Amino acid sequence: MRASTTSHKLYKALFVTLLLAAALVYLAPLYVMLTTSFKGIEEIRNGNILALPDALNTSAWSKAWSSACTGGDCYGLAPYFWNSMRIVLPAVLISTVIGALNGYVLSQWQFRGSNFLFGALLFGCFIPFQVILLPMAMLLAWLGLANTVTGLVLVHVIYGVAFTTLFFRNYYVGIPTELVRAARLDGAGFFAIFRHVFLPLSSPIIVVSVIWQFTQIWNDFLFGVVYSGPGTQPITVALNNLVNTTMGGKEYNVDMAAAVIAALPTLVVYLVAGKYFVRGLTAGAVKG
Amino acid sequence: MFDYLEKQLPKLIMAPTAIVMLVCMYGFIGWTAVLSFTKSRMLPQWEFVGWEQYGRLFANPRWHVALDNLLVFTLLFIIIALVLGLMLAILLDRNIRNDGALRTIYLYPMAVSFIVTGTAWKWILNPGLGIEKMVRDLGFTDFEFRWLVDPDMAIYTIVIAAVWQSSGFVMAMFLAGLRGVDDSLIKAAQMDGASTFRTYWHVILPVMRPVFFGAVVILSHIAIKSFDLVQSLTGGGPGYSSDLPATFMYTHAFSRAQMGLGAASAMVMLAGVMAIIVPYLYSELRGKKS
Numbered sequence: 001m002r003a004s005t006t007s008h009k010l011y012k013a014l015f016v017t018l019l020l021a022a023a024l025v026y027l028a029p030l031y032v033m034l035t036t037s038f039k040g041i042e043e044i045r046n047g048n049i050l051a052l053p054d055a056l057n058t059s060a061w062s063k064a065w066s067s068a069c070t071g072g073d074c075y076g077l078a079p080y081f082w083n084s085m086r087i088v089l090p091a092v093l094i095s096t097v098i099g100a101l102n103g104y105v106l107s108q109w110q111f112r113g114s115n116f117l118f119g120a121l122l123f124g125c126f127i128p129f130q131v132i133l134l135p136m137a138m139l140l141a142w143l144g145l146a147n148t149v150t151g152l153v154l155v156h157v158i159y160g161v162a163f164t165t166l167f168f169r170n171y172y173v174g175i176p177t178e179l180v181r182a183a184r185l186d187g188a189g190f191f192a193i194f195r196h197v198f199l200p201l202s203s204p205i206i207v208v209s210v211i212w213q214f215t216q217i218w219n220d221f222l223f224g225v226v227y228s229g230p231g232t233q234p235i236t237v238a239l240n241n242l243v244n245t246t247m248g249g250k251e252y253n254v255d256m257a258a259a260v261i262a263a264l265p266t267l268v269v270y271l272v273a274g275k276y277f278v279r280g281l282t283a284g285a286v287k288g
Numbered sequence: 289m290f291d292y293l294e295k296q297l298p299k300l301i302m303a304p305t306a307i308v309m310l311v312c313m314y315g316f317i318g319w320t321a322v323l324s325f326t327k328s329r330m331l332p333q334w335e336f337v338g339w340e341q342y343g344r345l346f347a348n349p350r351w352h353v354a355l356d357n358l359l360v361f362t363l364l365f366i367i368i369a370l371v372l373g374l375m376l377a378i379l380l381d382r383n384i385r386n387d388g389a390l391r392t393i394y395l396y397p398m399a400v401s402f403i404v405t406g407t408a409w410k411w412i413l414n415p416g417l418g419i420e421k422m423v424r425d426l427g428f429t430d431f432e433f434r435w436l437v438d439p440d441m442a443i444y445t446i447v448i449a450a451v452w453q454s455s456g457f458v459m460a461m462f463l464a465g466l467r468g469v470d471d472s473l474i475k476a477a478q479m480d481g482a483s484t485f486r487t488y489w490h491v492i493l494p495v496m497r498p499v500f501f502g503a504v505v506i507l508s509h510i511a512i513k514s515f516d517l518v519q520s521l522t523g524g525g526p527g528y529s530s531d532l533p534a535t536f537m538y539t540h541a542f543s544r545a546q547m548g549l550g551a552a553s554a555m556v557m558l559a560g561v562m563a564i565i566v567p568y569l570y571s572e573l574r575g576k577k578s
Contacts, residue, residue: 015379015382020390044417126509158308190298226542240407252411266399271396
């Protein structure tokens with residue numbers, strides 16, 4: 001008996017060691033990004049990628065934020081950070097509202113063909129976007145929205161609604177339909193029931209949907225690179241341009257500071273609301 | 289009149305989504321399909337040439353490099369991410385203290401964009417100053433690690449970065465699955481004297497089959513759509529040695545004014561995704577009904 005508890009303890013120690021080692025490996029890139037961003041160029045050339053910086057040198061950060069060159073111009077990432085915000089906030093808001101209403105209809109007010117509609121929409125979560133890139137570019141040009149923030153908001157709403165609808169539909173499907181029936185007998189209408197019965201129950205799924213959409217749209221590169229022009233690019237595109245701009249010597253510290261700036265909003269969201277983030281991921285993993 | 293409107297309200301609410309979906313998903317897929325049968329280059333041209341673009345596509349060595357890369361990348365990415373994710377989940381499932389903090393660490397890369405991931409790994413794998421220099425500084429002065437600039441190895445750098453980004457997600461899926469396994473099943477197996485390994489192999493893993501398939505579908509979906517990571521990590525290079533179909537499509541449709549060819553490659557990508565997704569959705573939805 002004693003022997004088995006010692007071996008049990010040994011195993012557990014081994015497991016914990018393995019888990020901690022894995023944690024170090026997962027953290028390493030973030031560590032390298034942060035330490036590199038605080039080093040000077042000389043220090044980077046002579047030193048070791050894992051070494052701590054000699055001093056907290058923040059010049060790379062201010063350069064990445066306000067004066068680094070991203071392709072044509074040299075205003076740093078700041079304008080593109082705000083571009084991303086101007087794209088993300090309305091797109092998240094609109095797609096979540098539409099998704100909530102859609103989910104409400106598809107789960108509680110089913111009509112003939114509504115299940116088919118849901119299936120058709122679900123498929124949209126999976127299409128490789130390459131297959132819609134060219135026609136969408138033509139549509140945006142035709143609408144006069146090519147290379148505009150509004151155009152990007154529109155694209156993100158259109159292809160985000162499939163996901164938000166899925167979230168809300170699967171959440172509302174768990175609410176008994178008797179609730180709607182009873183409220184209707186009391187004379188409540190479609191919107192009144194939504195407002196007074198469903199909305200108060202919806203906080204968790206609203207958080208999931210907002211976080212999912214925020215991360216997806218903030219991190220988007222494909223739509224950003226195809227449908228934006230000079231001045232309207234989102235931060236992912238600007239970061240890629242910054243890293244690939246080869247004027248003068250390569251400034252790895254500025255690259256890393258820029259990468260952290262681009263990652264910061266979604267990282268903060270993840271740290272604050274990680275639980276909901278995971279839920280979105282697994283719900284986005286399609287449970288029909 | 290008002291009553292009638294009220295009755296039609298659910299349909300009215302769904303109508304915009306349905307119309308936009310019909311146009312911007314299915315209509316656009318059809319449009320791309322039509323484009324792929326035309327001579328379109330810089331601008332759409334409606335001169336039909338049958339399967340010519342597909343012929344050109346599959347005669348293009350660059351497309352074959354992209355397809356081979358996709359196969360290598362998808363297989364390695366899925367296998368490594370599954371094994372790593374499953375191992376982490378099994379270890380975490382053994383009543384480890386502070387497992388919340390560990391889970392947070394394994395999963396944070398998923399919150400970061402592929403562009404950031406690519407930028408970070410491009411620096412870590414930098415032939416002059418990254419891992420290579422670190423190991424050389426340790427005294428191994430002949431050490432070489434230049435996969436990023438080696439046409440034969442560049443695709444594997446994409447595997448490394450993609451696994452780092454996505455394996456935490458697989459861990460989360462498996463962990464949720466493991467926590468959902470009925471405790472009495474495990475107890476029964478242990479009463480029968482099964483070892484921990486045998487319990488996992490014969491009792492727990494079979495129950496996890498749906499989770500496993502779900503993870504494979506999502507990972508292969510990520511792999512086929514991979515575009516950002518390649519753009520930021522290798523740019524498809526050296527040369528076009530680490531191209532994937534997604535970067536091929538982008539380059540030809542938007543930078544090289546080969547719209548018809550780009551459309552054809554997009555249609556092939558769609559066919560690939562459908563081959564995986566349709567059976568999966570079908571079995572998921574059918575399983576729910578029975």
